[in-house]
Amino acid sequence: MRTRIFVSLTLVLATLALAACGGSPSPTAAPAATDAPAATTAPTAVAATPVKIAILAPLSGDVATFGESTKNGAEMAIAEWNDKGGVNGRPIETVVEDSQCSAEAAVSAANKVINQEGVKFIIGEVCSSASIPISGIAAPKGVVQISPTSTNVNVTVDENGVTKATIFRACFIDPFQGKVAAKFALDNLKAKTAAVLLDQGNDYVRGLAEVFIAEFEAGGGQIVVKETYTGEDTDFSAILTKVKDANPDILYLPDYYSTVNLIAGQAKEKGITAVLMGGDGWDSDKLDRAVVEGGYFTNHFSSDDTRPIVQDFVKKYEEKYGAKPDALAALAYDAATILLQAMKDSNADDPAQVAKAMEAGKFSVVSGDISYDSQHNPVKAAVVLKVEGGKFAYTATVAP
Amino acid sequence: MEKAQNRGVPTEGSPAQSRHDGMILNRISQGLFVLLGLVVLYVLGRAGWKSPSIFIQQVLNGLQLGFIYALIALGYTMIYGIVRLINFAHGDVFMIGAFTSFYTIATLNLHRWPLWFWPNASGLGVTLLGTASVIILTMITTGALAVVVERFAYRPLRSKPRIAALITAVGVSFFLEYFGALPFAYTNNYITYPRPFEIEVYNAGKISPMLIGGMWVLFAVAALLFGVLYWRGRKGDLKARVWMRHPVLQWVLMLGGFMSAVLTLAGLHVETGGKVWDLSTSNVTLIIMGASITLQVLLQYVVNRTKLGKAMRAAAYDKPAARLMGINVDGVIALTFALGGGLAGAAGVLYATAYKQVHHLMGIIPGLKAFVAAVVGGIGSIPGAVVGSLIMGQTEVLAAGFISTPMRDAIVFSMLIIVLLVRPQGIFGEPATEKV
Numbered sequence: 072m073r074t075r076i077f078v079s080l081t082l083v084l085a086t087l088a089l090a091a092c093g094g095s096p097s098p099t100a101a102p103a104a105t106d107a108p109a110a111t112t113a114p115t116a117v118a119a120t121p122v123k124i125a126i127l128a129p130l131s132g133d134v135a136t137f138g139e140s141t142k143n144g145a146e147m148a149i150a151e152w153n154d155k156g157g158v159n160g161r162p163i164e165t166v167v168e169d170s171q172c173s174a175e176a177a178v179s180a181a182n183k184v185i186n187q188e189g190v191k192f193i194i195g196e197v198c199s200s201a202s203i204p205i206s207g208i209a210a211p212k213g214v215v216q217i218s219p220t221s222t223n224v225n226v227t228v229d230e231n232g233v234t235k236a237t238i239f240r241a242c243f244i245d246p247f248q249g250k251v252a253a254k255f256a257l258d259n260l261k262a263k264t265a266a267v268l269l270d271q272g273n274d275y276v277r278g279l280a281e282v283f284i285a286e287f288e289a290g291g292g293q294i295v296v297k298e299t300y301t302g303e304d305t306d307f308s309a310i311l312t313k314v315k316d317a318n319p320d321i322l323y324l325p326d327y328y329s330t331v332n333l334i335a336g337q338a339k340e341k342g343i344t345a346v347l348m349g350g351d352g353w354d355s356d357k358l359d360r361a362v363v364e365g366g367y368f369t370n371h372f373s374s375d376d377t378r379p380i381v382q383d384f385v386k387k388y389e390e391k392y393g394a395k396p397d398a399l400a401a402l403a404y405d406a407a408t409i410l411l412q413a414m415k416d417s418n419a420d421d422p423a424q425v426a427k428a429m430e431a432g433k434f435s436v437v438s439g440d441i442s443y444d445s446q447h448n449p450v451k452a453a454v455v456l457k458v459e460g461g462k463f464a465y466t467a468t469v470a471p
Numbered sequence: 472m473e474k475a476q477n478r479g480v481p482t483e484g485s486p487a488q489s490r491h492d493g494m495i496l497n498r499i500s501q502g503l504f505v506l507l508g509l510v511v512l513y514v515l516g517r518a519g520w521k522s523p524s525i526f527i528q529q530v531l532n533g534l535q536l537g538f539i540y541a542l543i544a545l546g547y548t549m550i551y552g553i554v555r556l557i558n559f560a561h562g563d564v565f566m567i568g569a570f571t572s573f574y575t576i577a578t579l580n581l582h583r584w585p586l587w588f589w590p591n592a593s594g595l596g597v598t599l600l601g602t603a604s605v606i607i608l609t610m611i612t613t614g615a616l617a618v619v620v621e622r623f624a625y626r627p628l629r630s631k632p633r634i635a636a637l638i639t640a641v642g643v644s645f646f647l648e649y650f651g652a653l654p655f656a657y658t659n660n661y662i663t664y665p666r667p668f669e670i671e672v673y674n675a676g677k678i679s680p681m682l683i684g685g686m687w688v689l690f691a692v693a694a695l696l697f698g699v700l701y702w703r704g705r706k707g708d709l710k711a712r713v714w715m716r717h718p719v720l721q722w723v724l725m726l727g728g729f730m731s732a733v734l735t736l737a738g739l740h741v742e743t744g745g746k747v748w749d750l751s752t753s754n755v756t757l758i759i760m761g762a763s764i765t766l767q768v769l770l771q772y773v774v775n776r777t778k779l780g781k782a783m784r785a786a787a788y789d790k791p792a793a794r795l796m797g798i799n800v801d802g803v804i805a806l807t808f809a810l811g812g813g814l815a816g817a818a819g820v821l822y823a824t825a826y827k828q829v830h831h832l833m834g835i836i837p838g839l840k841a842f843v844a845a846v847v848g849g850i851g852s853i854p855g856a857v858v859g860s861l862i863m864g865q866t867e868v869l870a871a872g873f874i875s876t877p878m879r880d881a882i883v884f885s886m887l888i889i890v891l892l893v894r895p896q897g898i899f900g901e902p903a904t905e906k907v
Contacts, residue, residue, distance in 0.1 A: 307832070309876075333828055342751065
């Protein structure tokens, strides 16, 4: 399937390239002209030209609900700032692109906003597998990228362990979620054995699963089954039969809701009684609540949190979109707030200065009080939610 | 020297020489495959010996998967048998079938229609009638879709080189997949499928011994009858030979055999080492099994015994001559596609019911695997499609269960290579002959 998609994408890209070359030379020439002077322009010289901020999110595909929430959250924060007169006296303009949670679409979306639209600040992507390629384009060009929810380590740090200067995130990273899940399973659920199923081809799933396994074993637990599958699988009967035979206390499924629905449904039909656990990929209204009933997942935010900033945000979000915000909306809201706050703190629109302000700043936002460590990961707490009666109930907060 | 021998005019002894070289390589590769096969058998045998209950459960899992592939493979093989076209769009017609049933259930609520007229009707009757109408409506829709595809995409190319139709089939496949992704069609989302009936898990306590016994009696009677007829046929009784192949007899034989085997295995109540064997099957598995056996027998009956089937075979053998004999070849081919599309639609409903999720790319992988199954069984052969699919299902599940999960698909597709090396025409296939 991947090859077929690749072939079709190549064809589409080739057509687009041809169209761009033959049709109009102006859009390719324009960014080259604006690229050079932008870095030297003083912020005071531009009075009311809008600041462009791009939102890259998967608005279609298997995690489309994530993209929708992200867009809503970020747009809400930007609208609030615009109502207060913009940032540093300039209105904020958003550019929204569908990056489909895939590397291919993300690369073309990032190239489009940076080269054609001249965007210097990007909010996105949701998925690590798309944010990493975007950071590969944004970092060399000095564009600030803040990903609301990409939890993979390599979003902000390159393969050699060097922090990418202008790339940040608003969420905690995979190791932390795996660690919290393992701690919660050992301490709160008193689990002794666990089974882990993971998609070998998905950075996010593998990141959570590996840390969970390491932490769970370090804490005295035992991993009785570890099995892999691929993203295209629909029949999990063979590996679930193994899980059932091992009869673990915990079945850890750190995948997105679309796959969790399939696996959890079949696990229930197989009569597996283990407590299901997962990561923030579960946080969707398309999660099949009936099949994961009684399960727990780690998350960034709970709308039941009683802090005033949270309740204020929940109320405003409900008024605007008619639904309770999920973690993705909250983190996108936070990401936009952090970015705009840093622009205000540095009183600049030069990405390098804004990045410095983010590194140094302390931000009190919906998902907690955030400061950045040397790898541009926020230092903050995580919450554990339980699926109970078809609702997500706030269970515990686990601090780093 | 060697190059000259291979390319130039053959000198004395050179063909024998090169054939000899090839033989050594062939021997080595055959030896390797035999060795591989023995290793696999050893691994499976050891696993089966160590924990028979898991082994049996995996075989049961594999049966469900295999019969699902069979439903799709039947459509592939029939269309290939008649038109000699590998209809790559088949998997996507299957996807459309799943979505059609999704809408009939989710928006029309058709699976509960008897309740509109008899609000007090009992649960089972409503479910049976409702599910049957959903499946039939879906089959009609996908059958019509297949006919439309045939009319606009394949018929204009029928007299052209076969590769043109093949590439068109790939094109139609892409068209259906990405048309389905459009926001006003099925969208690009994973959608939870509302089952027309609830799944029920059957294990040791839940299956009545009467049912199992009944199935065995059914199977025994059919087998006995088959044996008697076979024996009479051997002795020269022509009538017995004809009766032996009667579709009802074959149907009862296969259905009784599989049902009794599956129910007995799932109903086993054995204790080893203080642990009761925990085996189970579900009503979805049984329905999928029943549906694909029934459709297989029905298809064989249509192709081998009816006037339409005769026309199909005639059209497959020689189109111009069939036309001269007064057969409406275009009509027959359209009907073949309608049947194939209907099969894909039924498969789509049952697949979505089993896995509870629909997506616009859901047809690709099952379609590909069913195609491989049809090739393994011998493409063009109806029993071959079922046998090939069962082998595929078992290989996939046993490989995932006992050998290595990440290598599962690699193992499945190596099996295709092995079968094709030994029997290029597939297990039930006829050797390709050039028509003169």
